[in-house]
Amino acid sequence: MRIEGDKTTAPRRFPLTSVQRAYRLGREDEQPLGGVACHMYFEFDAATAPDPKRLETAYQRLQDRHPMLRAVFPTEEDGVLHPQPVDEVTVHDLSGSQQDSTGTLTRLREDLSRRRSDAARGPMMDLHLSLLPGGGSRLHVDVDLMAADPPSIRTALNDLAEFYGHGDLPPLDYDFPQHQRQYGRQEAERREHHAASADQAMNGTDLTPPRLPMAQAPNTTSGARFQRRTLPVLPDEWHRIRERASRAGVRPETVLYATYAHTLERWDEGRQFLLNVPVFDRPRLHSGIDRIVGDFTRLLVSPVTTSDADSLQELVNAAQATDNTLRREHDAPTVQAVVEAAHRRGEAAPELGAVYTELTRPWTSELFTQCFGALSWMVTQTPQVWLDCLTYPQDEGVCMAWDTVDELFLPGVLDGMAEYCSTMLTAFADRDWRNPPPNGLPKAQRATRDRVNNTRAPQSSLLLHERFFAQAAVEPEPAALLHDGHALSRGELAERALRLAAFLGERGVDKGEPVGICLEPGPEQVTAVLGVLAAGGCYVPVGPEQPVLRRNHILDTAGARFVIAERPTDTGEPEGDGGSPDITRVSPTEANNHRPLDRPVGVEPRSLAYIIFTSGSTGSPKGVEIEHRSAANTLEDLNERWGVGTEDRCLTVSALDFDLSVYEIFGPLMAGGSVVVPTVDEQRDPDAWLRLIHGHRVTMWDSVPALLDMLVSAAETPDTGNAANPGTSGEKGVDLLRSLRLVLTGGDWIALDLPDRLRRLAPSCRFVACGGATEGAVYSNYFEVDSIGAEWTSIPYGVPLRNQHYRVVDPQERDCPDWVPGELWIGGAGVARGYRNDPDRTAERFRESDSVRWYRTGDMGRYRHDGVLEFLGRMDHQIQLHGYRIELGEIEAALSSHPDVSRAVAVVSGEGPQRRIVAFLQPAGKTANLDTVRQLARRWLPDYAWPSDYFVLSELPLNDNGKVDRKTLTAWALPEREPAPHEPPHTGTEEALAQEWTAVLGDVVSSRHQNFFDLGGNSFHAMRLASAITRRFGLRVPLRQLQSAATLAGMAQAVDEAARDAHAPEATRSASQAAT
Structure with a gap:
């Protein structure tokens, strides 16, 4: 049957493919990332312009030969073929002026590259010819992919050249509508195969596209503007890649896929994702199938995991396996099948916005180049796509082109990815494939990281207490400690501490020996800290309110023989079945009449200053060993950076066993300033803090954000002072906090409104957000907040302090590119010696690399493009709650020790101030006695780690891998508490x-x-x-x-x-x- 030149006057209808239907629907404005057509736009430049009339004739004959070029798509189900050509060539005569031609060409590119034809009216192909000064030309070609896939576009371009150059082509007796009618009968069977392959391929795979660093969600924009980045592989480089591929037994194009997939993996948050891979499948239903124009696209899906590849060869092998699957079409799932699989799993359909398209033949023939010139520029646009990679042969080499929606991505992401992709291609050309893939950063990013981490300065040789005692000896009169209406001068505080040091020395405390301190806040507590250090020991703070069993463990693990405590029970005496360590209690008053030392016992800067115990994932706290030089490095930097001096006073609100207390005490004392110590009742009373700040003209504050928020909230309340204490006469908060000039806060999330709220009350106060870990000697980074950026979702983490460094690494311990989440590593002078008497956990969390000691924090973070860090939370089951780091594993271990409990799982529920810990219990028998479980928790755990709710489940839910399904438990952790006896409030x-x-x-x-x-x-x-x-x-x-x-x-x-x-x-x- 002859099709070409068919003079039938009635329009012909044909059914759309699933891909055509998706293109038709996706281009609509109301669709996410809609408002654009799926089309390709080309520019071909020639030194000698073609004849416009002759081109017009060739174009008419082209439309006559290929009816899909005169198709329109009035609905999402059917297409219609017009019986006659529907478009003409538009000619732009720009030969008169070079300046005019440049502006017009720019506007043409802008218009045509973003062209969205009316699908119901057409045309699907649009030709413009620009006649340029000097006799040259530019041919503009735009083709909608609903009508023609890329191989069909190649066919159309080359047929256009044949009609222009030779005038005729053999007739066709087959076309795309015919193919559709034949192929439709096989479509149902093929869908069943793809559904099965989708279920198999997606088993255990997250149904997500690459989670690349984005400035906004793709579904929040429409009418996107695509930009092109071209990564050329020059002929000699491509030749080397082809030779190496031949020796490895793989297709050279597989190297291009491997390069692209691995680049995405380096920038992907999850490092396992789905890639949209269009193939152009022409079933052999007719001998002329390769000569017709239509959309034969099938959108296949490729799961990508390249992070385990240790060599370039392994990357290529993985890519070749994927290539083999894609070529066995029935084994590869389609996008449609994956969407249906997601629906069967009760999940949202994945937005597969990252695409890889491979073409193995050049766009045009030699005849086309002779007639119309060489390809000089092109771009692809596709709705619901934000990163479209297209590879095709060009000039004996290969072009890898990226068409991207730049507005969706964070600054520098796409340029960095493109640079790394080029580096990968060079590695495949020049390296032995047994070598690992390049793991470096893009050059600009590497330079920025090096700059912000260039914090080297002379290492501190100070002892933590050294400057205080030196100043007390030279100038003893100034106040050093203020408490409950009384003041201790430097000399008095030093003398008390030296008396205690002498007493400890006579009792046998050796250099470097740990001494426990279990005292309420007050002068005795500060004296004890200074006294232990002056005796040459290191102090081990133990909260008096800690459960006895936990207190026992801390003192035993530390190896303490002495504990300074008021009450005998604070030495860790037995409670229930808890054993008592062999510890001697020292009362803080025992040394009052003792002869003081002349000076502190000398120790080395490498000696331990303190051991602070933090929550441990195995169920027992771990003791962080900090040397004098490490802590002094941090404190000296903070003091010098913000000019802390003799006039400064700091209110101590942090518990001694929380490492922020180190700076609260020693920061001002080593600078010649003083500390204001609340009484026990004032320690947790924000109104009392206001009174103390106002009354003592406190200049410095250092706490977790939750305590700072309480202070600010109290100051914001009208007449706070009058209600709390008539002595303040109801001053407004701006008067109560006016003396504050420096606030440091860290250890937890900081509300975005907190800096401005504080600044309204203390206009001259500097707000510094700090971060780090107990293992990094209090703080390791800082960020001074001047104003809140409109795009901020959190206060930035900042940059490293002096002699400290940060890395953000992926699971393979490669540096993560900008904006890519990874584990935060702290390096340098602040890093702890290790965990007390725990070599296994020390080896797990601490390591040496390039002469730098690093601590793996377990925190998630990322670098911004300007070198500033952002904190993103915990990467495991450790949480930050009100500034306290809590291992959920410790809670689980404590609860699981109860005889009624077979297994316990702790999760976090709620947001913001309502975040709480919820425990799920699987009973050992029929049930569990929750009253005794609660009692056990309160014996073993500090109060901030007590679960708020307990649920007893006959069996804990498991995921597909047989592990406890924590996501499900978190969803179940909504309040459904055992009701208390219902009796409404009486009074x-x-x-x-x-x-x-x-x-x-x-x-x-x-x-x-x-x-x-x-x-x-x-x-x-x-x-x-x-x-x-x-x-x-x-x-x-x-x-x-x-x-x-x-x-x-x-x-x-x-x-x-x-x-x-x-x-x-x-x-x-x-x-x-x-x-x-």
């Missing part, structure tokens, strides 16, 4: 207090018997509640009293008793009014 005080509970916990309180801590409260929440009670009732209720009361009724009783104990009718009336 006005209970009703008012219930409102404050709701504000602090985010939960509605319905019963007066509900327990504050069972509802998710912890010590930080209790601090907020105490401050709220002070503001609402005008009364101060000690924090410990609230924690002991626990229930709504009990706390309300404590408030009422505090009102009565005030012996002030006005206070009682105030409480009554606040309740109503």
Whole structure:
């Protein structure tokens, strides 16, 4: 049957392929990344212009030969062929002026490269001819891929040249609509094969595209503008690649796929992803199938995992295996099959926006080049695609072209990827394939990393306490410590510490020996720290409120023979079945009448200064050993960087066993300043902090963000001072905090509004966000916040401090490119010696590389393009909660030790202030006694690690790999608590207090018997509640009293008793009014 030249006047309809339907739907404006046509635009430049009339004739004959070039697509189901050619060549005569021609050519490129024809009206192919000064020309060709896939475009271009150069071609007796009618009968069978291959290929694979660093989600934009990046492989380089590929027994084009896939993997967050691979499958249903124009595209899906490849050869082998699967078409899943597989799994359909297309033949024939010139520029646009890689032969070499939606990506990402891709191609051409792939960074990124990490300075030789004692000897009069209305001068504090040091020395404390300190905040605690160091020892802080079993473990692991403590129980005496270490208690008052040392015992800067125990994943805390020189390096840098001196005073609000206390104490003391130490009752009272800051003109603050937020919130509350303490006469917060000039905060997420809130209250205060780890000697990085960037989602982590360095590494320990998440490694002078008496965990987390000692933090972060770090959270099951690093494994180990519990899993539920720990228990028998489980948790764990909720499950849910399904458990961790006996609040005080509970916990309180801590409260929440009670009732209720009361009724009783104990009718009336 003759098709060419068919003069039938009636339009012919034909069914669309699934790909054509996707193109038709995807181009609509309302579609994510829609508003563009799927099309290719080309420019061909010739020194001698073709004849326009002759070109017009050739173009008419081309449309006559290939009916798909005169197709339109009025619906998403059918196409229509017009009986006659539907388009003409548009000629632009620009030969008169070079300047005019340049501007017009730019506008033409802008318009045609972004062309979106009316699918219902056409045309699907558009030709423009620009006649240029000097007799040359540019042929502009735009083809919609609904009508013609890339091989069909090649056919059309070459047929155009044949019609122009030779005038005729043999007729065709087959066309695409005919093919569609034949092929449709096989489509159902092929879909079944692809569905099966999709289920098999996707088993255990995340159904996601590459998670590349993006500035905005792809589904938030429409009408995208594509930019082209060209990566040419020159003939000699391509020749070497082909030779090596031949020796390796692989197709040379496989090297191009391997290069692209591996580049994506280096920038991918998950390092396992799906790649959209179009193939142009022409079933052999007719002998003339290769000569017709149409869209034979099949969108196949290739799972990519290249990170395990240790050599270039392994990369190519993996790519060749994928290539073989794609060539066995029935074995490869299609995009449509993958979407359907996702739906069967109850998941959202993946947005496969990264594409790899391989063409093995040049775009044009020699005749086309003679007639119309050589390809000078081209671009591809595709809806729902944001990174389209196209490879094709060019000038005896190969061109790898990337068409990208640049606006979606973060700065520098695409340029860095393209540079790395070029580096990979060069490696395949020049390296022995047994060598590993290049693992370096793009040059500009490497230079920026080197610059921000160039922090080298002379290493500190100071001891942590050295400057304080030296200044006390020379100038003893200035105040060093202020507490509860009293002041200790430098000389007095030094003398007390040296008395204690002498006493410890006589009791046998040796140089470097650990000595426990288990004291409440106060002058005795600071004296003990200085005294232990002056004796040549290292101090081991142990919180007095720590459970006895945990306290025992800390002192035993540290190897402490002495502990400075007020109460005998603070030495770790037995509780229940917990054993007691052989430890001698030293009372802080025992040395009061002892003769002081003349000077501190001399030790080396390499000696240990302190051992702080942090949460451990195996269920037991691990002791971080910090040397004097490491801590002094950090503190000296902080002091010099922000000019800390003799006039500075710092309020100490961090617990001694939390490493921020190191700077709170030693930062000001080593600079000649002083510390303001709250009483026990003031330690967790934000209103008391305000009073202390205002009364003592405190200039420095250093804490986790949660405590700083409490301070700011208290200052923002009207008449805070008057309610908390009449002595402040109700000054506004701007007066109460005016003395602050420097705030350091770190250890947890910082709310974006916190710097501006603080600045409104303390206009001259500098806000510095810090980060690091206990294993990095307090802080390792900083970022001073001047203003909040509109694009920020969090406060940046910053850059390294002096003599400290940062890497962001992937699981293969390669440096991650800019914006790519990886594990944060801290290196340099601040890194700890290791974990006390734990060589295995020390070897796991610490390592030497290129003469630098590194600590693997387990934190996730990334470098921005300007060299600034961003913190992204934990990479394992360790969490940060209110500034405390908590290993969920420690909680699980503690709960699993209960005889009723077979296995325990802890997860985190909620957001922001409502984040809480939830425990799921699989019982050893039929059930578990939750009361005794809670008791066990409170014996073993600090209060900030107590689970808020407990759920008993007969079996824990498992994922496909047989592991506990933590995602499911996290979803189940929504509040469904055992109800307390329901009895609504009775009194006005209970009703008012219930409102404050709701504000602090985010939960509605319905019963007066509900327990504050069972509802998710912890010590930080209790601090907020105490401050709220002070503001609402005008009364101060000690924090410990609230924690002991626990229930709504009990706390309300404590408030009422505090009102009565005030012996002030006005206070009682105030409480009554606040309740109503």
